[in-house]
Structures are given as C-alpha cells and as structure tokens.
C-alpha cells in the first residue's frame with residue numbers, strides 16, 4: 001500500500017498488519033543525550049528522575065525529536081525503573097553509573113513492596129502523556145511503555161546493571177517460588193501502569209525485555225513468554241485491541257516464535273537478528289520492527305546507507321516499522337541521524 005493510503009497513523013496501520021513503503025520510523029531512546037536540546041532541559045531539571053517526574057519537562061523532551069526529525073511515533077519520556085520505584089523501592093541514578101536500587105534478595109524484600117503503585121510516581125507519567133497527546137499531530141502515534149517483568153526483576157535483584165544478570169538468574173534457580181512471586185507482582189504492576197498510560201492517551205505500548213537473551217529456553221518460556229502473555233491479556237481486558245510491541249533483545253529465533261503467539265502485534269528485532277529468517281518465520285503473525293545497529297549510525301557513510309537499503313529490501317512488502325536494533329547512543333552525530341531519516345524516507 002502507498003503511504004498516502006494509510007488513513008490514520010502509518011505506525012498504527014503497520015501494527016494492524018498493513019505493509020507501507022516507506023516504512024514508518026521512530027528510534028528507541030530518541031529523546032536523549034545525543035540531542036543538544038535534551039541536554040539543556042536535563043541540566044535544567046538537575047537529575048534524571050526529576051526530569052521523569054516533572055510532566056512539563058518530560059512532555060517537552062518527548063516532543064523534541066518529533067520537532068527535529070518528524071518521526072512517525074513519539075515514545076513517552078520515562079524509565080522502566082519507575083515501576084519498582086512506584087512499588088516503594090529506593091532508586092537513584094548516579095551520573096555516568098546508571099541506576100542504583102535497594103537490592104531485593106529475599107522474602108523480606110518482597111514483603112516490603114507496596115500493595116499499590118504509588119500515584120506520586122505514576123501520575124506524572126500519565127499527566128505527561130495527556131499533555132504530549134494534546135500537542136502531537138493526529139498522524140503521529142504516542143507510545144507508552146514498561147520494562148518486561150524479567151528485565152525489571154534483574155535490576156531489582158542486583159540493585160544495579162550487571163554484565164550477565166547472574167544475581168537474578170541465581171535467585172530464580174535457588175528460590176523459584178520467591179522469584180515467581182516477584183514476577184507475578186511485576187505482571188500485575190505492568191498491566192496497571194500500561195493501562196494508566198493508555199487511558200491517558202498512549203496509542204500503543206512497548207514492553208522492553210532488554211535481558212531476555214541471557215535465559216535458557218525453559219526459563220525464557222517461564223520468565224519472559226508466559227508473563228508477557230498475561231500482560232497482553234490483562235491489558236486487552238481493560239483496553240480491547242490496544243497494540244502491543246515486544247522488544248526481546250538477544251532472544252533466539254525459536255524464542256521469538258514463542259513470543260509471536262502471546263497476542264502481541266509486533267516484535268522489535270535487535271541488530272543481530274537474521275532478517276530473512278525472522279521474516280519467514282514471524283511475518284505472518286506479527287509486524288517486525290528494527291533493526292539497524294546503533295553503531296552503524298555512529299559510523300555513518302556506506303556502513304549506514306547500505307544497511308538501511310538492505311533492511312528496507314529485506315522487509316519490502318511485509319509490515320515493518322523502521323527502528324534501531326537498540327537505543328541510540330549519546331555520541332551519535334546529528335548529521336548521521338539526518339542522513340538516516342533521509343534514507344528511510346527515500347523512494348526505493
């Protein structure tokens with residue numbers, strides 16, 4: 001279908017299963033440190049969490065990449081760790097070091113979690129969403145999000161980022177019941193938080209499972225696929241038909257096939273995915289999103305342009321949303337982002 005035939009948002013049309021050429025385009029972490037205007041608001045806010053919890057500022061940085069590049073979707077500026085924070089877990093972000101949480105390692109830690117999400121943490125997100133939706137053009141979609149229970153649990157158990165998420169993997173092996181209870185709490189919290197975002201005006205949601213690639217197949221089914229299935233059905237019970245995208249970074253093709261049966265509309269592929277195989281095995285069931293290596297965007301030149309052309313050719317005729325294979329990095333030159341936008345929009 002020609003792009004002009006997509007009546008509403010091209011992004012939502014593809015999530016409905018309609019192939020478009022050129023494909024709709026947004027970038028993970030599109031509001032962020034590579035943008036000088038972001039760095040300015042971030043400095044004004046003082047720290048990252050203040051930026052997340054001040055609706056006016058969060059709305060402003062959400063809109064910045066739309067103004068500059070005209071992407072087809074905005075993603076609300078927030079963080080996946082807002083959910084544990086709203087469950088009462090202490091959270092700070094140290095400059096250059098990433099997140100620090102009070103580690104949850106036993107039943108006493110689980111018992112300390114709040115029964116309900118703290119509205120002081122979640123409502124600023126909904127307020128920011130309502131304000132962004134009101135100022136976005138109708139054809140630009142707004143994405144709400146949460147972290148997948150597994151990925152959020154890895155940060156809650158370790159209290160920080162680690163190389164291979166060994167602390168959470170070990171807890172899941174040693175204290176399976178405790179870990180299952182933690183996942184169950186996160187499934188419930190995710191449904192409520194995503195539902196709040198949709199009620200406030202998000203047109204679609206994405207579930208970020210950044211660490212799904214470190215699990216064996218059985219553990220993937222239990223800690224990633226099954227919780228996602230429950231999130232999708234719980235959310236759809238409240239908001240019938242709301243589109244859901246999963247981003248299971250590092251997951252094998254077999255694992256992706258399992259996810260495609262959870263009721264989601266699209267799967268985000270990271271840059272290591274074999275596009276031809278992924279298209280052959282998944283494209284009848286879900287739309288595909290991705291998958292430019294963020295380092296190609298830093299390198300620029302042929303490494304960038306040729307891969308963009310290959311990605312578009314590999315997904316031609318299939319429902320595809322152009323994106324990176326993971327978040328854009330702070331050191332990415334703006335000139336290369338401009339080249340990317342031009343290359344994704346160019347007639348083939």
Ligand code: CP3
Nearest residue numbers: 028029030031032048075076077078079080098208210327
């Ligand atoms: O995509 C977007 O533009 C929306 C905003 C967004 C952020 N984080 C803002 C952010 C989204 C969708 C996230 C998701 C997120 N947060 C994930 C999953 C996706 C992924 O990238 O793998 C994870 C694992 C987190 C947790 C997190 N937040 C870490 C580990 C860090 C520190 C690493 C880093 O990049 O600095 C953050 C901080 C963070 N979240 C920043 C931004 C823009 C940088 C903070 C700053 O401005 O100083």
